[in-house]
Amino acid sequence: MAKKRTLITGGAGFLGSHLCDRFIKEGHHVIAMDNLITGDLRNIEHLFKHPDFEFYHHDVSKFVHVPGELDYILHFASPASPIDYLKIPIQTLKVGSLGTHNLLGLARAKKARLIIASTSEVYGDPTVHPQPEEYYGNVNTVGPRGVYDEAKRFQEAMTMAYHTYHGLETRIVRIFNTYGPRMRLNDGRVLPAFIGQALRGEDLTIFGDGSQTRSFCYVDDLVEGIYRLLMSDYAQPVNIGNPDEITIKDFAEEIVKLTGTKQKIVYHPLPKDDPKQRQPNITKAKELLKWTPKVSRAEGLKITYDYFKSLPQEVLFQRDHKDFEGYKK
Numbered sequence: 664m665a666k667k668r669t670l671i672t673g674g675a676g677f678l679g680s681h682l683c684d685r686f687i688k689e690g691h692h693v694i695a696m697d698n699l700i701t702g703d704l705r706n707i708e709h710l711f712k713h714p715d716f717e718f719y720h721h722d723v724s725k726f727v728h729v730p731g732e733l734d735y736i737l738h739f740a741s742p743a744s745p746i747d748y749l750k751i752p753i754q755t756l757k758v759g760s761l762g763t764h765n766l767l768g769l770a771r772a773k774k775a776r777l778i779i780a781s782t783s784e785v786y787g788d789p790t791v792h793p794q795p796e797e798y799y800g801n802v803n804t805v806g807p808r809g810v811y812d813e814a815k816r817f818q819e820a821m822t823m824a825y826h827t828y829h830g831l832e833t834r835i836v837r838i839f840n841t842y843g844p845r846m847r848l849n850d851g852r853v854l855p856a857f858i859g860q861a862l863r864g865e866d867l868t869i870f871g872d873g874s875q876t877r878s879f880c881y882v883d884d885l886v887e888g889i890y891r892l893l894m895s896d897y898a899q900p901v902n903i904g905n906p907d908e909i910t911i912k913d914f915a916e917e918i919v920k921l922t923g924t925k926q927k928i929v930y931h932p933l934p935k936d937d938p939k940q941r942q943p944n945i946t947k948a949k950e951l952l953k954w955t956p957k958v959s960r961a962e963g964l965k966i967t968y969d970y971f972k973s974l975p976q977e978v979l980f981q982r983d984h985k986d987f988e989g990y991k992k
Contacts (some may be wrong), residue, residue: 667691667717669773672723672766673740675702678780678838678882680912682737683707685886687715694729696726697720700751701742706845711990717760723762724754731775735893739780741814742847745807745934748852752810759814760821767825770833777821778893781900783941784812785837792941793908796837796900805933818898826898830893834892839904839943843882843963844970853877858971859916861922862979868908873912880905881963884956891952904943905956921964 670687673679674695679702686693692715695707699720710716723729723740733886736868741758742748747754770777786794787802808927819835826833842854849859880903888903909917915928948954971979 667735668694668731669735669737670694670696670733670769671739672696672762673702673738673780674718675699675704675707675991676743677843677847678705678841678885679737679739679877680706680845681703681882681886682739683710685890686735687713689890691715693734693887694719695718696721696723696730696739697728701744701747701847701850703847722758723765724757725765727765729769729773729865733769733775733835736766736770736773736775736777736887737780737893738763738777738821741780742811743782744847744852745849748811749807756814757811759818763818763821767821767831767833771825771829771831771889774970776832777832777976778836778889778968780817781815781819781835781837783837783839783902783904783943784808785816785819786938787812788938789940791938793906793944794876794902795944796902796947814816823898832897832971833898833899835900836889836892836898837902837943838885839880839886839902839941841880841882841904843883843967843979846967848971848974849981853911853914854879855971856969857918858922858968861918861924861926862971864926865922866929867886867915867918867924868929868931869911869915870931870937871911871913871927872930873915873928874910874938875933875939876908876910876941878905879960879963880956880962881958881966884958888948888952889956891954892948896950897951899950901947902943902945903948903954904945905960906943906945907956907963908940908942909958917960917964921968
């Protein structure tokens, strides 16, 4: 039986690299594609000598060609943190629109099944809690987060259009806050920001009064949910995340306890359109995929903290290791 061939865009990123590992483990031939604006080759260098792994340095916003057959396409190419999409807003919109269009066309040509990485950000600053897939969201289209939120909402709409009009096999995963090894330490998201500040001996910064909530899912659990959804026959969006909700203030205190830091917690104004609550309703994932998260926050945080502690000092103190100047177009 021929080996399945799987394309993973954003394959050098945090989630993409873990998906590369999973699909290699499942016996697939994996083709990772990344333009490396936010991805990092160090995340996949352990796979370079593997006979069933290839890497293409390419921007999916431009025409995508992959020779040979493809069975599956996982579209995970996109900036995913506020620091990134505020610096490269147009590229963020292009990868969600043009990039998605290119990959849907590729999937159609190859008769491949495609799954897109959507996000809880499609719900915006929610007025419904926890957020079920049927909730349409509360999004400011012209706010600072709009470039990311609307890119993902458009991505979902185009994917569903290809599914209904062309009969393409598509899947949509709505990803809630995820963490684990290979996150960029200084990408602006709350978990690496807190751990980075603790490791550098800085005060932990909370934006707002800390009453806003998040729900953190360990990366191995997320990958399992994505894999099950891709292999299912369900085409509508599915939330994948851990519903164990915590306030940002309580989470900062957990990080202080974990790291043994002596710094204090300081408060800054809340950024515009920052969601006040974030908790997935995972009823669909439980029923359709028989999936629930297994890794507790305490266990996952310990693994993640150990990973960050192992990073070289120059990475720890590097504020932003990406140059976005070439993407102002």
